[in-house]
Amino acid sequence: MTDETPQAETPQVTITVRNNGPYRVEGPIRLVDADGNEYPLTPGKGISLCRCGASTNKPFCDGTHSKLGFQAAERAVREAEGGNS
Ligand code: FES
Known part of the structure; x- marks a missing residue:
């Protein structure tokens, strides 16, 4: 008898x-926002969150990052080498 759940x-x-x-x-x-209110999202459809501010x-x-020339191209490997600070 196995105990596999x-x-x-x-x-x-x-x-x-x-x-x-x-x-x-x-x-x-x-x-959710800072008050815990949930944003309506379409199930199965991804979202893009701004990181340029x-x-x-x-x-x-909303695409503004491209107009500003926002630059950030981090790589996981580089982060792992330097630690996750
Ligand atoms: S990442 Fe900020 S507008 Fe796209």
């Missing part, structure tokens, strides 16, 4: 750091 499948969330642009978030997520539709990216 099927593990619940953990929903996968992926956050992609876009070159010179937003954080792309894909997967089953809830996005210039969007007029925060927390979402």
Whole structure:
């Protein structure tokens, strides 16, 4: 007799750091404001979160980063070498 309990499948969330642009978030997520109010999101459709600070539709990216020439192209390997500070 085995004691194998099927593990619940953990929903996968992926956050992609876009070159010179937003954080792309894909997967089953809830996005809430500082008061805990939930933003309406379309299930199955990813979102892009502003990281340049210039969007007029925060927390979402509205494309302004490209007009500003926002630059950021970090790589996970470099972060791992220097530690996660
Ligand atoms: S990252 Fe796109 S507007 Fe800020």
